[in-house]
Amino acid sequence: MSERSAHTDTGAAGPYGSPYHVPVLWKAVVEGLVTDPAGCYVDATIGGGGHAAALLDALAPEGRVIGIDRDPEALEAVRRRLSDAIEAGRLQLVQGNFADLEAILDRLGVAQIDGLLLDLGVSSHQLDEALRGFSFQAEGPLDMRMDPTSPGPTAAQLLERWSEYELAEVLRRYGEEPRARKLARAICRARPIRTTAELAEVVRREVSPKEATKTLARVFQALRIAVNDELQALERALEAATRRVRPGGRLVVLSYHSLEDRRVKRFLRYGNLKGEPVRDFYGRLIAPWRPLTRRAIRPSDDEVAANPRARSARLRIAERVAETENA
Template structure:
């Protein structure tokens, strides 16, 4: 999740560290919190910026469950917010949010008062070459958010077929040169480092689109390695189970593949964007969006951290089918 920093009208800067700087922290808290004494989930804790912002915005009785599949991220949160852990206000849970109901049950919760999903890769993961997420520094072709995961980017680029490679770059990276690049990768095998992959790609595309092409290819590989879109769909569906009526979900996305899924589910309760209506023409959907359009970071926040530029924040409120209303534009 490429996270932003301080901005006018945003508390993000107060919660930024070298590890992590949360995007739109004040907007997330003001839109998500409906019950200050309740329990809220930061399902992508990262370095704990949003977690700390939520704790500060809640009443002293309020609690946060911080979930992350990266043990390094959880250690950073635990070190940063050790006082909240000792006070039983913060519960640290390691796992992938695709298993949200089970993770919450194991932590002693069945329902919660709010759920935050800050999607994608963290600033820290991008900035550490050994994780292999960035084409701007040499590192192993890894890209696992969970270091215990089986699939790596090295496996994909060295073992997958031309068709499967092209499909990854086309579907998850939205890369128009996918077929040409898949051929180049096959011819350059074996590839062990991000620099080797970068060089293979660089030779196949015009100079003026090299950077954007590399970003799309690395995004596609990362999404495939971590099963990100499948996990997102799973947690959105599961959110209906853990959020009671009147409680909210906030989703921060950073590219169209994520945002499209979030938008459709929060409007229609499905991922194909097809509204379902009852006999009276009333929309049947588990959530009602708070705003018709997503919130974006301010120019000041983007200037402080350009990674906030692509962020889109969508907030929706859980409703019963009986309360479902008309589709928002």
């Protein structure tokens, strides 16, 4: 399962971890993102505020961070944790979807930013809170909405609504599940399914005990991505970054599964979501981003040992290219 946060042991979490959230690869994030200490940066998935706290420490007093999150519980945790920065005007919080990045910046009167951080996935708090319905390891309502106050459908409602074919497509496309058709058939036969435990039991009956955990992770990932429209939100945010990050500014993305990472890698290389190279008269590649990480940065063995949920993280960094550099 894709995770954005980590272990709740603050001793192992480093200086910016908290019981709510442990920021993955925080040093690499800050070093990769900050080019102007007095600049304006957006943490578009602020979570428990770990990366934002590290950014604020790295910035000059006049430096500014805008923190966005869908989850009102995450924003409340940040308000408690970083109240001084909020009162000083260095941190501004917005409840919203990073898919709407441009509308949010317009509302704040911000034309361009110096850097954008996208830390994708789901937080430890969301995974550990059974009532949120993200985890198959605890029983709770099958919800999975990043914003539980939103009117959007829950995972349980979508399972009730989808045909067997539609469910199989979701499991195949978003979970890369090889038994998508078989599992979709079993889930549809078992409807209505209202809790995480009920869904987990249906899946376990269809696979061997050795395969159960990985299969459940793929099924729950697929449903979560569908409920929250995560890949489409990522694509919209990447396109917005090209228009809003200033030349010389940075884009930093932490992804946790191949569906996200492939999109990010392709976009940073070619500047579009189709992965189609655009070349000038001389055959030189024209792209709005210059990747600064030839390969994705991975957590160290020590970080993974202290923070097991960081093991799947992939960090990519790119710099916005001035139009004259492509001329």
